[in-house]
Amino acid sequence: MASAGKVRRWAAKKGAETPAAGVSTPLTEEQKEEKQQQQKQQGGALEQQVVAPPKLSAGQVVLARSGVKSLASTAFASGVRLAYTQRYAEEIARVQQLLPPGSRWVDSHCHFESILGRTWRGGGKPQVMEGEEILDLEGLVRSWPEGLDGCISNFVFKRLSKPGARLSEWGWIEEHLPQFSASSPVGSKIWFTIGLHPHDAGNWDAAAEQKVRKLAQHPKCVGIGECGFDFFKHSEEEAEKQEQAFRAQAQLAVELGKALVIHARQAESLCLKVLSDLVPESHPIHLHCFSDSLSHALLMCQRWPNLRIGFTGSVTFTPKLAKGKGKGKGKGGSQDSEPVVDRIEELLLGVPLERLLLETDGPYMAPEPFRGQTAHPGLVHRVAEKIAQVKGIPLAQVMEATRMSTRVVYGI
Numbered sequence: 370m371a372s373a374g375k376v377r378r379w380a381a382k383k384g385a386e387t388p389a390a391g392v393s394t395p396l397t398e399e400q401k402e403e404k405q406q407q408q409k410q411q412g413g414a415l416e417q418q419v420v421a422p423p424k425l426s427a428g429q430v431v432l433a434r435s436g437v438k439s440l441a442s443t444a445f446a447s448g449v450r451l452a453y454t455q456r457y458a459e460e461i462a463r464v465q466q467l468l469p470p471g472s473r474w475v476d477s478h479c480h481f482e483s484i485l486g487r488t489w490r491g492g493g494k495p496q497v498m499e500g501e502e503i504l505d506l507e508g509l510v511r512s513w514p515e516g517l518d519g520c521i522s523n524f525v526f527k528r529l530s531k532p533g534a535r536l537s538e539w540g541w542i543e544e545h546l547p548q549f550s551a552s553s554p555v556g557s558k559i560w561f562t563i564g565l566h567p568h569d570a571g572n573w574d575a576a577a578e579q580k581v582r583k584l585a586q587h588p589k590c591v592g593i594g595e596c597g598f599d600f601f602k603h604s605e606e607e608a609e610k611q612e613q614a615f616r617a618q619a620q621l622a623v624e625l626g627k628a629l630v631i632h633a634r635q636a637e638s639l640c641l642k643v644l645s646d647l648v649p650e651s652h653p654i655h656l657h658c659f660s661d662s663l664s665h666a667l668l669m670c671q672r673w674p675n676l677r678i679g680f681t682g683s684v685t686f687t688p689k690l691a692k693g694k695g696k697g698k699g700k701g702g703s704q705d706s707e708p709v710v711d712r713i714e715e716l717l718l719g720v721p722l723e724r725l726l727l728e729t730d731g732p733y734m735a736p737e738p739f740r741g742q743t744a745h746p747g748l749v750h751r752v753a754e755k756i757a758q759v760k761g762i763p764l765a766q767v768m769e770a771t772r773m774s775t776r777v778v779y780g781i
């Protein structure tokens with residue numbers, strides 16, 4: 370891929386070859402008339418486009434709304450999308466063949482607003498967007514494998530996912546609540562959680578708490594969070610406001626009797642302290658996208674019998690060194706200079722099957738061989754396949770155990 374520097378140098382060179390703006394040779398009368406004729410024709414073509422706009426697919430509508438410029442020609446993009454659709458259909462057929470007919474599973478953690486609006490990584494993934502079949506919520510649910518019982522979408526950002534976006538995650542859930550009702554065609558396959566992510570902890574205040582309380586009353590709301598600590602992307606100066614927001618949400622989860630969804634990175638001791646202070650032993654907890662140490666995972670499992678640990682598509686990635694990533698230094702966290710995947714395999718082997726949850730955290734971390742694409746619940750079986758492979762057990766057993774754990778934590 371060309372570096373930004375190279376692109377800038379190329380653009381500067383190209384500019385130097387182009388005549389300077391505003392400098393032109395005077396035209397003869399004949400040339401002027403020809404030019405006027407051309408402009409008239411072009412204007413006519415434009416008017417025609419305005420009068421009869423081409424019919425847009427759902428994907429093109431999302432693209433147009435997102436303001437991301439198309440990079441490829443329409444014909445090329447539709448060819449790539451067709452290949453994407455065929456590949457996904459083959460994937461669904463493949464996984465259904467691997468499992469007995471009654472096998473069921475759930476994606477216990479994803480983010481609908483970013484999956485459907487393609488706002489992930491600030492909306493800066495136009496190549497992905499063009500190469501994928503972009504669906505609305507009903508289309509997405511229809512595309513899932515028959516054995517997928519559904520998913521739990523988290524709504525945890527008061528701020529926008531990308532500058533200029535129309536809706537935040539909080540705005541999205543308020544607008545789409547009718548689709549979560551029992552009478553909606555997709556209502557039986559979707560649930561949600563409400564809270565404030567540590568990346569957005571600065572927005573926690575009395576009004577935010579009221580909003581969370583209000584949305585938590587909805588019958589499809591099964592959890593509070595994800596909330597917690599993140600010192601991988603944030604410095605420790607932000608610890609205080611993250612802790613304040615986390616404590617308030619942990620208390621709320623206990624008060625309302627909802628599962629507590631935790632996002633904790635490089636914050637083992639702090640996380641343990643808050644839970645020990647506020648959360649009774651019997652409370653259901655989801656430690657999502659776990660990446661801390663095995664000893665911490667086992668300690669948490671021992672202290673909270675209804676705690677489960679979620680793993681995402683990142684467990685399928687090939688080994689790489691995590692050294693030097695992230696701005697924060699970690700607070701009581703684990704070392705991260707060893708190969709990530711070796712640590713992940715250690716975790717998958719060490720945490721008992723009965724304590725695991727499947728999740729995508731879509732749109733992020735699409736499992737191999739779909740890495741780089743927008744992750745969604747219809748790909749979560751790849752996480753189960755990795756667990757089955759590492760533990761040396763049948764895939765159906767992983768589905769059964771994780772399906773049961775989703776019931777334990779979320780009651781669904």
Ligand SMILES: [Zn+2]
Pocket residue numbers: 595632657658
């Ligand atoms: Zn998270």
Ligand SMILES: [Zn+2]
Pocket residue numbers: 478479480523595730
């Ligand atoms: Zn998440």
